[in-house]
Amino acid sequence: MTIECEKITTPYSANLNRPILNNISCQIEPGEFVTLLGLNGAGKSTLLRSIVGLVPLEKGVIKVNGIVQNQQQKHRPEMAMLFQGGGLIRQLTAIENVLCGRLGSLSAWQTLWGFPKRDRRLALELLDRLGLKEHAYQKTAYLSGGQQQRVAIARALIQNPKILLADEPTTGLDILAAKQVMETLAQLHSEQGITIVVVLHDLALAAAYAQRAIVLEAGRIIYDGKCHNLPEVMQAG
Numbered sequence: 650m651t652i653e654c655e656k657i658t659t660p661y662s663a664n665l666n667r668p669i670l671n672n673i674s675c676q677i678e679p680g681e682f683v684t685l686l687g688l689n690g691a692g693k694s695t696l697l698r699s700i701v702g703l704v705p706l707e708k709g710v711i712k713v714n715g716i717v718q719n720q721q722q723k724h725r726p727e728m729a730m731l732f733q734g735g736g737l738i739r740q741l742t743a744i745e746n747v748l749c750g751r752l753g754s755l756s757a758w759q760t761l762w763g764f765p766k767r768d769r770r771l772a773l774e775l776l777d778r779l780g781l782k783e784h785a786y787q788k789t790a791y792l793s794g795g796q797q798q799r800v801a802i803a804r805a806l807i808q809n810p811k812i813l814l815a816d817e818p819t820t821g822l823d824i825l826a827a828k829q830v831m832e833t834l835a836q837l838h839s840e841q842g843i844t845i846v847v848v849l850h851d852l853a854l855a856a857a858y859a860q861r862a863i864v865l866e867a868g869r870i871i872y873d874g875k876c877h878n879l880p881e882v883m884q885a886g
């Protein structure tokens with residue numbers, strides 16, 4: 650499942666005096682582990698959101714698995730997105746949050762009497778795999794930042810995606826929790842071959858886990874390549 654961005658440009662933004670994304674071209678192959686880097690405001694979140702079809706484009710196309718992404722297509726089970734901040738419902742338990750990841754694929758009829766048993770079992774298995782079994786029935790508000798981020802990953806995984814897009818999943822976490830989240834992503838990548846595209850701020854984490862870095866600056870790609878010389882790239886940028 651390849652992601653192809655061909656010369657994508659978002660509409661002109663009067664605030665910025667330019668488009669948020671400016672002629673971006675890149676191709677991400679199945680099974681790659683890519684990090685997206687760049688200063689605040691560079692356009693990283695906008696690029697992820699456009700890959701899932703949430704952003705109108707002025708020019709260019711995005712194809713996923715050869716199919717052009719557009720805003721009319723609603724459900725894309727092959728891609729899952731972890732939004733910045735996790736986006737969990739704090740009053741719900743961990744397992745309920747994970748089950749919310751199934752809402753898009755079930756009919757109202759199917760959830761009328763609660764989620765199917767099969768889904769509850771799957772949610773529990775995912776939480777177990779992410780080291781959260783004993784927290785499954787706790788409200789997510791009471792979990793640590795790192796645990797919450799892993800609940801968000803479990804919610805994304807319940808739809809069995811081929812591609813996981815993660816927007817700053819380690820921001821605000823201490824280094825240990827950040828490493829746990831990255832280990833989780835690395836495991837999904839190596840064991841299940843899931844394509845990972847992750848926005849990071851920490852160059853050391855990026856170099857330790859990702860094979861490839863795409864660096865954005867003011868809506869353009871200024872670097873696309875291996876991670877080993879990132880410090881120089883970032884300084885030059």
Ligand SMILES: Nc1ncnc2c1ncn2[C@@H]1O[C@H](COP(=O)(O)OP(=O)(O)O)[C@@H](O)[C@H]1O
Nearest residue numbers: 662665669687688689690691692693694695696
């Ligand atoms: N919906 C929007 N309307 C107008 N401006 C936006 C919108 N979304 C983002 N921006 C602006 O676009 C720029 C890039 O945003 P973003 O993609 O969130 O950057 P990053 O994730 O790299 O910090 C920022 O200056 C932001 O204020």
Ligand SMILES: [Mg+2]
Nearest residue numbers: 693694695733
């Ligand atoms: Mg962002």
